[in-house]
Every structure is written in C-alpha cells, then in structure tokens.
Amino acid sequence: MNRSLFHAFTVCVLLLASPLALAAxxxxxxxxxxxxxxxxxVVDARTPVHAEGAAARAVAERFVxxxxxxxxxxxxxxSKRANGGIVFAIDRKASSNPEGYSLQADRNGVIVKAPDARxxxxxxxxxxxxxxxxxxxxxxxPAVRIDDAPRFGWRGLMLDSARHFQTIEEIKQLIDAMALxxxxxxxxxxxxxxxxxxxxxxxxxLTEIGGCRVPAGDAGIGADGKPHQYCGYYxxxxxxxxxxxxxxxxxxxxxxxxVPGHAxxxxxxxxxxxxxxxxxxxGNDWGVYPNLFKPDDATMTFLENVxxxxxxxxxxxxxxxxxxxxxxDQWQASAQVQARMRALGVRDETQxxxxxxxxxxxxxxxxxxxxxxxxxxxxxxxxxDATVMSWRGIEGGIAAARGGHDAVMxxxxxxxxxxxxxxxxxxxxxxxGTTTLRHIYDYEPVPATLAPKQRRHIIGVQAxxxxxxxxxxxxxxxxxxxxxxxxxxxxxxxxxxxDYRDFLTRLPAQLPRYxxxxxxxxxxxxxxxxxxxxxxxxxxxxxxxxxxxxxxxIRYTTDGSAPTAQSQRYTEPFVLKLPxxxxxxxxxxxQAVVAASARDFDPVSLRTRGxxxxxxxxxEAMLRIEDDGPRExxxxxxxxxxxxxxxxxxxxxLRGIAAIEVRAGRLPYNFQLAHDEAKRxxxxxxxxxxxxxxxxxxxxxxxxxxxxxxxxxADGFATLKLPLPLRKQVAAQDVCxxxxxxxxxxxxxxxxxxxLPGKRAATRRAR
Ligand code: ACM
Numbered sequence: 165m166n167r168s169l170f171h172a173f174t175v176c177v178l179l180l181a182s183p184l185a186l187a188a189x190x191x192x193x194x195x196x197x198x199x200x201x202x203x204x205x206v207v208d209a210r211t212p213v214h215a216e217g218a219a220a221r222a223v224a225e226r227f228v229x230x231x232x233x234x235x236x237x238x239x240x241x242x243s244k245r246a247n248g249g250i251v252f253a254i255d256r257k258a259s260s261n262p263e264g265y266s267l268q269a270d271r272n273g274v275i276v277k278a279p280d281a282r283x284x285x286x287x288x289x290x291x292x293x294x295x296x297x298x299x300x301x302x303x304x305x306p307a308v309r310i311d312d313a314p315r316f317g318w319r320g321l322m323l324d325s326a327r328h329f330q331t332i333e334e335i336k337q338l339i340d341a342m343a344l345x346x347x348x349x350x351x352x353x354x355x356x357x358x359x360x361x362x363x364x365x366x367x368x369x370l371t372e373i374g375g376c377r378v379p380a381g382d383a384g385i386g387a388d389g390k391p392h393q394y395c396g397y398y399x400x401x402x403x404x405x406x407x408x409x410x411x412x413x414x415x416x417x418x419x420x421x422x423v424p425g426h427a428x429x430x431x432x433x434x435x436x437x438x439x440x441x442x443x444x445x446x447g448n449d450w451g452v453y454p455n456l457f458k459p460d461d462a463t464m465t466f467l468e469n470v471x472x473x474x475x476x477x478x479x480x481x482x483x484x485x486x487x488x489x490x491x492x493d494q495w496q497a498s499a500q501v502q503a504r505m506r507a508l509g510v511r512d513e514t515q516x517x518x519x520x521x522x523x524x525x526x527x528x529x530x531x532x533x534x535x536x537x538x539x540x541x542x543x544x545x546x547x548x549d550a551t552v553m554s555w556r557g558i559e560g561g562i563a564a565a566r567g568g569h570d571a572v573m574x575x576x577x578x579x580x581x582x583x584x585x586x587x588x589x590x591x592x593x594x595x596x597g598t599t600t601l602r603h604i605y606d607y608e609p610v611p612a613t614l615a616p617k618q619r620r621h622i623i624g625v626q627a628x629x630x631x632x633x634x635x636x637x638x639x640x641x642x643x644x645x646x647x648x649x650x651x652x653x654x655x656x657x658x659x660x661x662x663d664y665r666d667f668l669t670r671l672p673a674q675l676p677r678y679x680x681x682x683x684x685x686x687x688x689x690x691x692x693x694x695x696x697x698x699x700x701x702x703x704x705x706x707x708x709x710x711x712x713x714x715x716x717x718i719r720y721t722t723d724g725s726a727p728t729a730q731s732q733r734y735t736e737p738f739v740l741k742l743p744x745x746x747x748x749x750x751x752x753x754x755q756a757v758v759a760a761s762a763r764d765f766d767p768v769s770l771r772t773r774g775x776x777x778x779x780x781x782x783x784e785a786m787l788r789i790e791d792d793g794p795r796e797x798x799x800x801x802x803x804x805x806x807x808x809x810x811x812x813x814x815x816x817x818l819r820g821i822a823a824i825e826v827r828a829g830r831l832p833y834n835f836q837l838a839h840d841e842a843k844r845x846x847x848x849x850x851x852x853x854x855x856x857x858x859x860x861x862x863x864x865x866x867x868x869x870x871x872x873x874x875x876x877x878a879d880g881f882a883t884l885k886l887p888l889p890l891r892k893q894v895a896a897q898d899v900c901x902x903x904x905x906x907x908x909x910x911x912x913x914x915x916x917x918x919x920l921p922g923k924r925a926a927t928r929r930a931r
Contacts, residue, residue: 189306190673191293192649193346193656194666201307203271207295208302212242212249219281220252226412227252227288234680235295235303250274250291252284259283263348263414264313267291269305285414286312286346293344293677316609318572318624319655320349320418321648323640326356326429327450328631329396330640336409341645341683343413345652350410351418351484351626354398357428357447357455357836358632361397362419364473367434367466371397374429377446381792381832381910384448392795403477411479418536419478421470422486424457424520431455437463439494439501450632451836452489459495459504459520468527475531482551485524488538490517491838518544525550536572539564553626555580562611565621573609574626579651581643582630584788586688586712589776592642593633593801596785601671601689601713604650605664627651633790638684645685649674668715672752687758689713692720692748694763698770701819703742705765709734711750715757720748729754742766771821771919773813775802778914781810781862781900789913791880792832800880802913806835808845809903810862811914815896818888822922824858824868825885826901827915830876833908847904854905854912856884861898872903872912881915 188200215224221241227250228239245251250273258266258277265278265287276287290310298304321342323330330338339350354362360374376395378384386392398406407417428447431438438444439458447453457463474483492513495501501516510516518541525535525547536551539560546552551570554561557577564571573579583599584591609625627648634640649671653662678685689712696705709718719731722740727749734748742765749760780786786803793799803811837844849855851871858868868886876882903912 189294189296189308190670191290191310192667192670192674193652194661194663194670195290195310195312196658196661197311199309201270201309204298204304204306205269205271205274206298206300206302206304207237207239207250209238209240211239212246213239214242214245214249214251216245216251216253220254220284222412223281223284223288224250224252226285227292230288230292231295234292234677237303248273251276252288253277254280254284259311259313261313263317264311265290267294267308267310267312269294269309270307274305282348282414283313285343286314289344289346314346314656315658316622316624316655318349318626319347319652320351320572320574320624320626321347321644321651322351322353322420322574322626322628324353324356324629324631324634325361325396325398326353326359326631328635329359329361329394330637332398332402332406334637334640335406337682338640338644339406339410339413339415340681341648341678342415344677344681345648346656347648347652348415349418349624349626350415351420351628353420353422353630355420355422355430355486356426357449357453359396359446360429360433362403362421362474362477363397363399364470365400366469366473369433370430370470372433374433374446377429377448379792380448380834383792383795385795400473400477407478416480416482417478418480418482418484419474420484420486421467421474422488423467423524424459424517425455425488425490426453426486427457428453428455431457434466437466439498447836449834449836452491452838453836454491454493454838456490456492456494457520458498459501459516464520464523467524471524471527472531475528475533481534482536483528483533484536484553485521485541486537487517487521487541488555489838490540492517514544516544517541518546521550522547542567542569551623555628558611561622562613565611565614565618568621570621570623572624572626573622574628575607576628578603578607579625579627580630581627581647582632582634585643585647585686586691586693588688588691588693588712589774590691591688591776591788592639593635593788593790594643595630595633596787598712598785599647601647601650601668602664604647605653605662605667607654608659609654625651625655633788635790641684642686645678645683646671646674646689647686664714668713669752672755672757675757690715690750690757692718692750692761694746694748694761696744696746696763696765696770698742698765698767698817700742700767700770700817704739705742705744705770706737706739707744707746707765708737709746709748715750715752717751718748719751719756720746722746727756727760729756740765742770767921768918771921773917775811775913775915778803778811778813778901778917780805781808781812781902789831791829793880800829800915802829802831802915804831804911804913806833806907806911807837807840807843809907809911809913811901811917812862813899813901813917816899816919817895818893818897818899818919819895820921821888821893821919823885823887823920824899825883825918825920826856826858827881827883827917828856828872828876828903828912829881829915831911831913833911844907846907847902849905854903856886856912857900857902857904858886858888859900859902862900862902864898864900867899872905882912885920 215221265283278284552564
C-alpha cells in the first residue's frame, strides 16, 4: 500500500459539511488512529474473503454472516489467498493489545490483522461499518489505514431481566448490538425482588414460584377477574445458548445473583431463606424491599449450591453477587440474626453483610472465579481481590482503587440508561434525571483525583438498564440506542480522540446500521423541541427551537410543509401570529436526521399543559410512571413525585382566566420506600376521597378546592373544573396542583391542566 496516499486524520465537522472535503469514515466507536486515503475497494459477490487459521476463519464467517444479514450481499470464504480480496489474519505483531487490530484498505483489497480472535473480530466490525454504498450501487470500502485498540478492558452493558423479562431472541439481538459497539461484557441481572429468572435445577421453586408475580393494579387482573400473572425465566439450555452466542461475538456474560437484599422472589419460593420464615409474595412494588436473606449456614449452603450451577453455566471469570441496597432493619430486629452476629464475632449488620460477601468470595475463588459487587460491598471489610462496581456516583470507584480493588465505573447519574435521554414530552416511562448523549460522552471514567498508580484499577465502564419502568423490548431499545454509541466511545476510544461535535457528525451514520440490525433506536435525541411562549391578548407566540443533543443545524417551516435543507435555518427565537403551525428538523450533511417535529399553537393549546410540561413542586426531576392498564397496548404516562403529589405550572398567565380544569389520572401506589418513607409528604384530606387544590405557589394560598371522586371514570380519568378568584388574574402566577389525602393505596396524578378564559376574554377573542 502506498502510504503517501494517506492523509492524517484531521477531518473536522466543518470540512464534512463540504462535499469537496475528504470525509473520514463515520466509525463508532472512533478508532485510536485513522488515516484516510484516496479511492475505495469495491466489494461484490465475487470478492473473496480469505482467513488465515481457524481463529481467523471463525471471524471471517461472522463477518460474512453480518454482511449477508444487513447488506444483502453473499460473500464467500476462499481457501486460497487471492489478490483483490478481503483477508483476515492472526498476526502477533499487529497490536500490543490482544483486543487491538490493524486494518488497511486500498483499491486492491482489505487486510485485517490482529494478535488474536478478539482484535480480529473488532477489525471485522470496523470493516462492516466501513462498507458504504457507492454511487454505482456497489459496496465500497474507502481507502484507509486504521490502528486500533480499546481504552478499557471492561466495556459493559447491564440488563435487568428480573423486573421485566426479555426473550432469548431479544437478548441475542442486544448481544449483536453490543458487538456492533465493540462492547464486551454483558452483565445479566437475573434475580431480584420481583422475579427470579434463572433455572436452578436443585431449587425448582425459584423459577416456578419466584419467576411469576401478579402486577400491581389493573395489569394484575385477568379478563376473568382473577389474578393475572407476569412470568418468565431462562432455562439452563437457553442460558448456555446465550453464553455461546455472546462468546462468538467476543462478549462475556457476567451473571448477577443479588445477595443479601433484592431477595424477595427467592424467599417467596423458599420462605426458610428469609428472616421470618413466613410465606411472602413475589414483589410487585418498585423500590427497596426490606427482605434479606437469613445469614445462617443453611442459606449460605443454598447460595453456594446456586452459585455451583451458575458457575457451570457461565464460563467467564466474574460472578456478580449484588450487595446493593440491603436495608438492615430485619437483621436488626431479629434475635436469631443478632445471636448469629455474636457467634461470628461481627460488630454490626454491615460487617455481617461483609462476612457473607467474604464467604461467597472464598467459595468463588475456590472455583477459580472472581467476585464483583455493587459499591456497598466496600462498606464492610472486603477481600482484596473483589472487584467493585461504582454506581452511587464515582466515590465507590475512587475508594476501591485507593484500597487496591479493581473497579468498574457505572455512576447512576451518567450511565443509568433507565433515565430519559431528553426533556422532550414523548420520552417513555423512566427514572428521574435526564441523561443526554452529551452527559454520557463528556464523562471521563478515570477519576482525576486518583494517583497514577491507582488509575490502573479502573478497569472499565458500564451502562446499566434497570427495567422497573421499561416494560417492553421496544422501550429497552429506545433507552439503549443511540446512547450506547456514546457509551462505546467512552469505553473504547482514547481520551484524546474524544470530540463531541465530531461524534454528533458521525452518529447519523450509525442509524442505518441500527435499522439493518432491526434495532428500534430512540429518535428523541435528534428531534426538535418547539417551545412557544404565548402572549394571548396580543394573538402572538414567541417560538424557541432546540435539540437535546446540541445539533445546531435546525431548519423550520411555518406553512405546514416538511422542512428541507433549504428551509429557514433557526438562529434565534421568532414571533408568529396565532394560530401558528411550526415544523422543524435537525439536518446533518443536508439530510434531516429524523422526521420533523410539529406543533400547533392557538389560544387553547397555549392555555393547556400536559403532564410532561409541568414541573415538580420541589424543582427536581420526576419519575415517569406508566398507568396500570390496559394490560396490553398503550398506557398513559405521568410524571410524578411519589413523595409529594404536587405539580407546578410556573408563571402561568392568568389574565382573563376565570376557571381551571384539571384532568387527573390514578395509579396504584406500588413503591417500597424503605428509609425514604419519612420523606413522604401529603396534606391531610378534609373529605373521604380527598381534594384537588389549586394553590398560588406550592406552599401558597389556596385559590380553589374541589372534592375528588372516590374513583376515576371508566376511561381512567376524572375531570374537575374550579373557578378562580378574579383578583388573582395576573400575568405570571405560579400555579400548583395538589391532591390531598394519603397516596396509598392509589395516587391521583395530573394528566392535563387547562386555563379557561372568562366571558369577557372569550368575547374579546371572538371579535
Ligand atoms: C443499583 O442501582 N441498585 C445497583
């Protein structure tokens, strides 16, 4: 290959916008080193794929399979190396990192080399990403030289299959998507309060009983009026199949068996494992249950027997034993557990948990495995070779590294993908706190406070998806993609290659790859938020356009047509006369990345706020909760602060407003709050079913009050209309909507608020 053909990788966002510029291939994650060349290698059905050695052949087969599946091209593996083909070769000198590889493409062919099958596989993924349709409709590989290796050895994704269950086909699809992102650890959360999902032959009731729950509310009532169960578990055969499928894609599966908390499903199956010995139901609440395993010898033997079967199924080095969120109230209250602590000579319940972890660590070590657990395992004495997963921020990772433990960074504020990825109103149910692409991308996993010698203990990063509020696989995909692309980049690409604007420019190329793999990614990171501030008496609305990811080329129309690259470019807020219609889309390289967003404005829409456009009264992000029915199909989604049923419309324009209409929904209150119980705040009710109150500010004067019905109507909603006192008709009034009464067993939530003008204002508008 003629090296002089290559240009250093200096292509930037500005150059990419120009058709004359040399565009570097849009690879994700960005490779460590890339030099773009001139010309391209044309790939068609005659192109031979040659593999040198058995390990290379397995990679070549996977490559051919991906190309056939996604690019409608059947390549063949040639036994002899030919000129003008694709070659996969094991070459010890190709990289100093076993996961590294080199890839050279020119007009004559492509050579991918790596020291072992891992790196070669990543080279194959890069090559798959490089295949682009040329103007002749053939597939092209642009001339390029890539020398690449990952930054971190642990590039993880955790999926919670306990709260909601995914099928084996869905798990395999995720594994394919992980491979596309060069992620290599699939952390599988298999047991929790709400479900035990792994078949353990010795304890069949774990899945027979622990694998089913009756969901809260209407979702748990069948058509016949009887309890309707939500069930699911993976057989050992299915798990072996997943482990094999993952290994073929260089992904290790790390199973999690959560100990000593998150144990309700196991205790429901075998009550003797719990503190009271009493029968329990598998949990259908979300939050933190008080149920802990009983730390006696029989339970430890049970756990070791479970781990024996787990070890036989999962050949990887690490076994995750949880350790998180184990509130110790039951241990503190139990005379038996207190006696056990005295007998063991442990000084408190934290050390008792540490004793359990140390015993399991010893057991795993004896079976040549390593223990990993959530950062609470640092709270007691932790065996030196245990690895810590830092989730309550980064402090756990820092403490672990300082103490000589390896750590995987997965801070919940940045890498929990169960949080929404934008503030747009169309995000699905999710935990509070928005985590955008940018939040993830800007995260630097190695804490700057660590001394250089301690930094090597940060072995990687991981994104986690907890599924309490992620009921369907469509939503799993929405939460993971495209954010996994940002995760991949912080896990794989060298820190000095990080460039968020460049990432944004490359990301649209990832979307057709997702579509080829059948992945339903979220469009919200590419959508436009069309905000309108109304000046209704003057028949005007001021429009502000923004994109949650920071894409800057926003084009819009006001005539109902779909925006094109030639439409008006948004630069600053603009004023329209009512009624108005705005359509807007993000453009990259003159293409709309996703379909345009649209919003209509008129006096009624400006006086109406749906739930997603209200704030919480404490100023913090809200949980987005799904209604409990219907059992199948679309359900309403409500943002709610479950500790304080109060919603705020900041600075509402009350001029000319005579009444306020609130449409309220009702949810089962299925939350276990543990030690947060004391934070639950509600106003006492004055009538049997409580009241709806409209207040001037969250703790302000009551502007209106109406009795709530005992239950909502057949559609699940109750609509209440309250007059507003005339003297409150000002232009900027914080309006709070509060429900009095206990939130248990069911909670009223605001679905929609509409301000209704008085006769005079309405007549003025009609003129
Ligand atoms: C966790 O989020 N409970 C580890």
